[in-house]
Amino acid sequence: MKKFLGVTGWAAALALGGTILMSNSSAQTEETYPDTLTNLRMLGDVMEHIRENYVDEVNEKDLIEAAIQGMLTSLDPHSTFLPPSDFEDMQQDTKGEFGGLGIEVTMEDGWVKVVSPIDDTPAYKAGIEAGDYITHLDGEPVQGLTLDQAVERMRGMVGEDIVLTIARKGQEPFDVTITRDTIKMRAVRYRMEDDDVGYIRISRFSEQTQPGLDKALKRLKEESEGELKGYVLDLRNNPGGLLNQAISVSDTFLERGIVVSTRGRDGRDAQDFRAGAGDDADGLPVVVLINGGSASASEIVAGALQDHGRAIIMGTKSFGKGSVQSIMPLSYGDAAIKMTTQRYYTPSGDSIQATGIEPDIIVEQARLETVESRFRTQESDLRNSLKNPDGEEEEGVNDKTTEPEEETAEDNSNEIQDYQLEQAVRMVKGVSIFQNMHEN
Template sequence: MKKPVLQAAALVLTVALLPATTSAISAVDANTYREMEQFMSVFDRVRNDYVDQVDDADLIKGAIEGMLGSLDPHSSFLDARDFDNLRTQTDGNYGGLGLSVTLEDGAVKVIAPFKDTPADKAGVKAGDYITHINGELIYGGTLDEAVEEMRGKPGTPISITIVRPGRDKPFDVTMDRAIIDLKPVTWEVKDQVGVISINSFSSDTGADVAAAIVGIDKSLGKKPLGYVLDLRSNPGGLLDEAVSVSDVFLSRGEIVSQRGRSKSDIERYFAKSGDAAGGLPIIVLIDAGSASASEIVAGALQDHHRGLVMGERSFGKGSVQTLLPLSNDSALRLTTARYYTPAGKSVQEGGIEPDINVPQLSDPDYKTRPRFRESDLRKHLINEVKLKDEVLEEDGKDDPRFTATAEELKEQGITDFQLHYALQTIGRLGPDGLKVAMNKAARKTGKKTVVAKN
């Protein structure tokens, strides 16, 4: 079963049917066979002459991983252990820290901590490098080995050493492992506003968001002033659930399209009738950790002028991966398409630009900590519309009104400035004022107005 995912055996060769001669096709085949012969020659030399005896399966796996690694950062081979890790992360209920990590030049790099997990509460941040676990250097090992070391029995202590860009020295963070229950959706009511936090796009996320709206209404005994949809540090997930979440707030029009290699390979997803939020104002919060499925939702609501997007420019992952099973315990995760917002924009590299740039002033490191995005990944896909370097390197100028320090905000009891500002905005502007603000933002940035049609 093919499953489109938006995150991060068998060899199938597809030959395009072109108006070519038989000899030309034969020449292509001959060249391919020569390359395969060279590969088998290297394989044979290594297994017979390498200083230590090596396992054939390890050599073949390494060759597959090298082939996929030459494509882009999100195509990969999943063996039995990878499958087990994937199931564990999806099911939750494992002892760990709650981190999404990647491997960069032999170093473990944090993509984002999941909300309300030990890592999040201990202050681990996106872009941090983990160099040691319990005093042992992990540089140069595999990502699986590092993940397994970070997991363990809930309640057991663990110390990690972090190198944070912008800080002079590494520092240690000690925390206790906990059960990581990956709840995709949580909600609360603040200042008469419904705050819906989406942590991942897994099964039933769309239904959970719809249920959150019902729960907020019941909690207040009436409709809220509006909703804040918090997509910060959300690395993405299933494409279908991104469509489902968008559909909760949209009553018509295109949500997203995905386009493959062929010009005719286009699939479009549309909203069904009915807006569960009843047209109430929506503010979407994003940051550099908001990726793929999060960007689909933010882009759809932004293009349809259904929500005002606040925060920082998002991660910029505009590709779709498909899980292609190879056996009962292995699969190929292959990049098969790019996706586009309703206005026809690819977010690859550039991400979603917020309507209002709101810095996280409550984070004392926000000025010095570099943002880690898709454009920083080696061999990332290039946007078909070439982006200016300043778009990729500059997060934009913050509103000059944002001058408070983290210490001043802490004294006022404000620990999350971006959320605080979003709540204030809904309370200050109301539904009509927010619509005016969205239209102003669209005119200022030259965003294309979407004509909703099915």
């Protein structure tokens, strides 16, 4: 069994005003909560005016849900109301299977912003990138929609197309057509790099993550036949997920110490989550890859391994989401609210909210390719150049002017598809050599 025991249980919700009114007299309540009661009466008055006088007949349930949504979205981008359908989708999401485009989004200045595409999903294959802004859905602007409304419009029947208008830095807005599909996520993928470095890709922190990581470590050790030099843990474009899975993954690579701390309002409900004894990676070098699409739970793992000096963090600065949301089922129906209840802090006591994790080594993503001179001119092409004393030279190249020959760019066989990964593998090997030198 995994040495870390995750946090379990759902938070209970309290209906605003209901318990207070039932347990106290009207006089006591008005004296104790005068502003709250006044504002609740104002809300009731507004609803009554809408119900009686709005030009079209309205559904009171929709009005109440809209009011709840407005309260929550006014707090921060991550607090929201979850009607029954959304609550069910969220539960499926954490289990690792759901329908849609395969894209993690947030709301920024009224626009839908891509946190990251999810590996091997329609959005990923269509070229959607972290940091893209979605400005239109099927030609309709997203401004004026809530995040949930925009997400709902992106959902649909499997096999149906949707056109996203994308605004990307440095480019003119462009349209991308994506076909909706059932998203079946593998939280963990792994393979050997150069026969001696274990590559582990975690795309999301769901209920599948820790079992997948355990399997990856076991198989990589078997495949290397004792030659394993270390690991690359790839958290790029990982939007986060379950807190307990982030703690468990960090614990996998740590021998001991605090993984993360969480604190609520005014420091209440403060908790320190610690790693148990035993490093499942056997102390081998670890390089963690992050980028601007690495958020929340990904940043917990990167921050914990960085602060404990257990891993080298490489890539570019992470997203900067340093808050924890609690899911609170409501006392009626199957609805819930998702509300920010805590901030989390790395083992050194730092909050990464809006600042992100800074890599130890900044490596921008790039492509490495062979660059040749535009013109192919050699010594033998020069007028009156010296002859080879062995008499071995191409016929007709000396004593004449050779017209420069333009070089084509068709041959790109030396291209490296993932420059950041290439550097991470090299770093693992370098650290392994350094460790072995000191051990011997």
